[in-house]
Amino acid sequence: MSGRYTATRTSLRTGGIMLLFTLAFTALMASTFQVTRPAIEASRQEAQMRLLAEVLPPGSYDNALLDDYVRFGPAPQIGMDAGGRVWRARKAGEPVALIIEGAASDGYAGRIGLVVAVHRDGRLSGVRVTEHKETPGLGDYIDPRKDRRKDAPWIAQFTGATWAEVDTAAWTVRKDGGSFDYRAGATISARAVTRAAGRSAAFAAQRMDALFAAPAGGLLGDTQ
Structure with a gap:
């Protein structure tokens, strides 16, 4: 015991x-x-x-960009099945540009995330890849940090392009009859990013007024 x-x-x-x-x-x-x-x-x-x-020079706006954003619901047309965010740049209270999250689901190694900045007039300010799994040394040139052409990175060609002046069918690489360059041997990565950038730019430009008018931190209505 x-x-x-x-x-x-x-x-x-x-x-x-x-x-x-x-x-x-x-x-x-x-x-x-x-x-x-x-x-x-x-x-x-x-x-x-x-x-x-x-993607957007800081001197082009004067608002607190990270605080001035809108969420949008599922938007499969730009690869954002679960929705995403749009940041709104303003200067002296006037709309300057939108920076929108988008994605391509058809990269060589799967999903490619990106952000696209679109000026009020529909002109692109810049495009950047935020995530990808493309082949190192081949398709990863879509990321300017890994692009060997530091003097003229591939993704810089989108700066200044206007979605309204480039036919939707032309938002692809020249190999497919489009308007944009690609690097030999790695067409799939470039094609995916180019088409996704065009779709995201169109999405933002077509909803420009509604996106700027929505309350900060709010959710945009119908995005289909």
């Missing part, structure tokens, strides 16, 4: 110690998260601003 009683006490004591350790560890982790959260959020916002600055 005494041995069983001692074993029970030992088990309870061990369990209590483990419980206290778990509670202390959880409290420490929660405290660490609270302390580091502002720095993590600041780092995330900084990375977002760097990306947006690549």
Whole structure:
């Protein structure tokens, strides 16, 4: 009986110690998260601003771009089945440009995410790939950081293009009868990005007024 009683006490004591350790560890982790959260959020916002600055020069607007955004619902026509965001650039309160999230589902290695900046007049300010799994050294030139042509990156050709002046059918690579260049041996990646950029630009331009008028942080209605 005494041995069983001692074993029970030992088990309870061990369990209590483990419980206290778990509670202390959880409290420490929660405290660490609270302390580091502002720095993590600041780092995330900084990375977002760097990306947006690549497609729209910061001097072209004067509003708080990260705060002035609208969400849109499912938009499969631009590859955003779960919806996405549009940031709105303004200067002195007047609309300047939209930066919209889009995607291509037909990349060589799958989905290619991108952002497209469209001026008020429908002219593209820039396009950047945000995620992809294209073949290193071959199709990954769609990302200017990996494009060997630093003097003239492939994706820079979209800057200045106007969606309304380029027929929808022409928003593809020249190999397919389109208006845009590609690199030999890696047509699929370029084709996917080019078509997705055209669809995203058209989506933004056709809804320009509604997107600028929607409340900040709100959800745009019908996007089909």
